[in-house]
Amino acid sequence: MxxxxxxxxxxxxxxxxxxxxxxxxxxxxxxxxxxxxxxxxxxxxxxxxxxxxxxxxxxxxxxxxxxxxxxxxxxxxxxxxxxxxxxxxxxxxxxxxxxxxxxxxxxxxxxxxxxxxxxxxxxxxxxxxxxxxxxxxxxxxxxxxxxxxxxxxxxxxxxxxxxxxxxxxxxxxxxxxxxxxxxxxxxxxxxxxxxxxxxxxxxxxxxxxxxxxxxxxxxxxxxxxxxxxxxxxxxxxxxxxxxxxxxxxxxxxxxxxxxxxxxxxxxxxxxxxxxxxxxxxxxxxxxxxxxxxxxxxxxxxxxxxxxxxxxxxxxxxxxxxxxxxxxxxxxxxFASRQLMNASFNRWQLANAYGAFGTVTKERVEYVIEGTVDEDPGAAEWLEYGFKGKPGDVRRVPRQFAPYHLRLDWLMWFLPLGRSLDEWFTALLVRLLEADAPTLALLADDPFRGERPRWVRVTSYRYRFASRAERRADGAVWVRDHRRPLVQPVGLEQPAE
Structure with missing residues (x-):
């Protein structure tokens, strides 16, 4: 210098x-x-x-x-x-x-x-x-x-x-x-x-x-x-x-x-x-x-x-x-109540940064499923697959960074909130409409562009499979604590 x-x-x-x-x-x-x-x-x-x-x-x-x-x-x-x-x-x-x-x-x-x-x-x-x-x-x-x-x-x-x-x-x-x-x-x-x-x-x-x-x-x-x-x-x-x-x-x-x-x-x-x-x-x-x-x-x-x-x-x-x-x-x-990822001016210069001040101990995933059957109580439910977020327990996670999968990231934040965000309700509506641009954000549409009659959301706890569990059945993830989150909903019926 x-x-x-x-x-x-x-x-x-x-x-x-x-x-x-x-x-x-x-x-x-x-x-x-x-x-x-x-x-x-x-x-x-x-x-x-x-x-x-x-x-x-x-x-x-x-x-x-x-x-x-x-x-x-x-x-x-x-x-x-x-x-x-x-x-x-x-x-x-x-x-x-x-x-x-x-x-x-x-x-x-x-x-x-x-x-x-x-x-x-x-x-x-x-x-x-x-x-x-x-x-x-x-x-x-x-x-x-x-x-x-x-x-x-x-x-x-x-x-x-x-x-x-x-x-x-x-x-x-x-x-x-x-x-x-x-x-x-x-x-x-x-x-x-x-x-x-x-x-x-x-x-x-x-x-x-x-x-x-x-x-x-x-x-x-x-x-x-x-x-x-x-x-x-x-x-x-x-x-x-x-x-x-x-x-x-x-x-x-x-x-x-x-x-x-x-x-x-x-x-x-x-x-x-x-x-x-x-x-x-x-x-x-x-x-x-x-x-x-x-x-x-x-x-x-x-x-x-x-x-x-x-x-x-x-x-x-x-x-x-x-x-x-x-x-x-x-x-x-050096403030006792330090702000994380904060901007102090309109032009976002000289910002404050930080991440993961706390680490969650359990992983909760919201799984979206749909069906074409008329009766949701006796239906066969098929799962929508996301590109980055865990879903199928046998799928090995892929590397996407530095590319940013924005929908997948927001899905991770959902279980940390107290209620479902507005965009998530809109997502369910788009899936019921089989909206092509929305489906392009996903890895797997089980209905191949056709409209499902119903969709629902189920919550699971996910954890990585142990080495023994992986050898036994090829699973990467183990999921349990199944809990219905959104009951079956169709286009004519708002999500609960």
Whole structure:
């Protein structure tokens, strides 16, 4: 690090720009495939209804975050156009094309991605109410100011990425320490692999590991989130302490965070949360001279470390803006009632992060079944299969992350609430209508596009099968505690 220019962080910039763009690519593809049946004109929670509510009074309008669809009337077609633009821009940035030009070109591309995705997330309601949505927005905004390949990365922006990773990791660690006792007595991971929202193909093997390993996992998590993040800032000491040690410390801190995140990738499906953390942690990886660029006019640029004066001014202003916005998030980290995944401004910059402050001990799944028989009391019931959430006890969970299965994730939250959400009732209606876009969100429609006469919902407790149970009948899951949740309901009869 050389004053205003982070001359040893060219590799970090490459990973950040291309990695963040790749995450936007996944996010826009996910939205293109799922937004319309979930939130479109005929979605489970129609956006048009939300926008009409917001426009009904100025006070309501102020509650809605910035979105293009305040000025442009929402239609499913316009949503698709926005997604395709986002996909195209993301692909160009992944390929590194805009980065070969003037720094304002990748800046403009990332800002378009940032505001385009904010326009979607702002109207996404509960289906976009996840911490990684605001994380992607903040990462995209910061990536806009990393510059192009003909100049070194600005030090101010690299440090802002360290501050983002610090809030992400340290915030998650503090949430755990203030949360359930299971994190403090190191037993949380004895349950988490089994009860997490969407297990992956290796989650069962991870769950069956011995207790001492799970305690070591929890201890390692505390170390990686509560201790290591402070060392991300070690390269700053290189401004005063000669030698490679500060940079090595920062790189080692990044490596530890990356290693813990890759373990989470292997054992779960957390959309792009873990991959985003991996990409962002690379901001602290130092490679000597990787960002050094020979100045075409050394006399004019020497004071700014190789940065054009206008670009130095822009990035400095961005740094001061984020610092000014960061006070609520900093205070939140040490507050007794720490907020998790909270934004303190309309633009979702300098947010508070955190996840899984408590770990559920049992896994409850709502299973939706349908029948074509007239008499529901004597009917043969067939089960709808979801892509990611557990259902068929013999199906091995699949790996979907960083792709985000929004409906499956919301299904996990249902048993944690006190009543059925509005969107779930709408889902049952769409299944009774055999609505094709809704059925496309599922893995298995047992009626192959035909309308069922009745649907019902049954609650089960799920747990991973032991090794002996797996050998005996090939089951991955064991389910019991069967309990009727929604009695048979047809189109002419509302759900109970």
């Amino acid at each position: 050389d004053g205003f220019a982070a001359v040893d962080f060219g590799f970090a910039r490459e990973v950040l720009q291309r990695g963040v763009a790749a995450l936007y690519l996944v996010a826009f593809i996910s939205t293109l495939n799922q937004f319309r049946p979930l939130l479109g004109e005929r979605g489970l929670l129609p956006v048009t209804r939300l926008l009409a509510w917001a426009e009904s009074s100025p006070s309501r309008a102020r509650l809605l975050r910035p979105t293009l669809f305040r000025r442009i009337r929402y239609t499913d077609r316009r949503l698709a156009v926005l997604c395709w633009i986002g996909i195209a821009l993301s692909a160009l940035l992944v390929a590194g094309v805009p980065q070969l030009t003037a720094p304002w070109v990748p800046m403009l591309c990332f800002l378009l991605l940032w505001f385009g995705y904010m326009s979607i997330a702002s109207i996404g309601q509960t289906f976009y109410g996840f911490g990684w949505e605001m994380l992607l927005l903040e990462a995209g905004f910061l990536a806009a100011f990393l510059g192009s390949t003909d100049q070194p990365p600005p030090t101010a922006v690299i440090v802002l990425f360290w501050w983002l990773v610090f809030r992400l990791e340290f915030g998650a660690g503090m949430i755990k320490m203030r949360g359930g006792r299971e994190w403090r007595d190191l037993t949380a991971l004895m349950y988490h692999h089994q009860t997490q929202p969407m297990p992956g193909p290796l989650s069962r093997q991870a769950h069956l590991l011995p207790g001492w390993f799970h305690r070591a996992e929890a201890l390692g998590s505390h170390f990686a989130q509560l201790v290591v993040p402070f060392f991300l800032f070690a390269p700053i000491l290189g401004l005063w302490i000669p030698g490679p040690v500060p940079a090595i410390i920062g790189t080692a801190a990044a490596a530890i965070i990356i290693a813990t995140q890759l373990w989470l990738v292997l054992t779960g499906n957390f959309a792009w949360l873990n991959w985003a953390t991996v990409v962002l942690a690379c901001s602290a990886i130092s490679v000597t001279g990787s960002g050094a660029v020979a100045a075409t006019d050394p006399g004019a640029l020497a004071w700014f470390g190789g940065l054009p004066p206008y670009w130095f001014g822009i990035t400095t202003a961005v740094g001061l803006l984020v610092v000014a916005l960061s006070w609520p998030a900093l205070r939140n980290l």
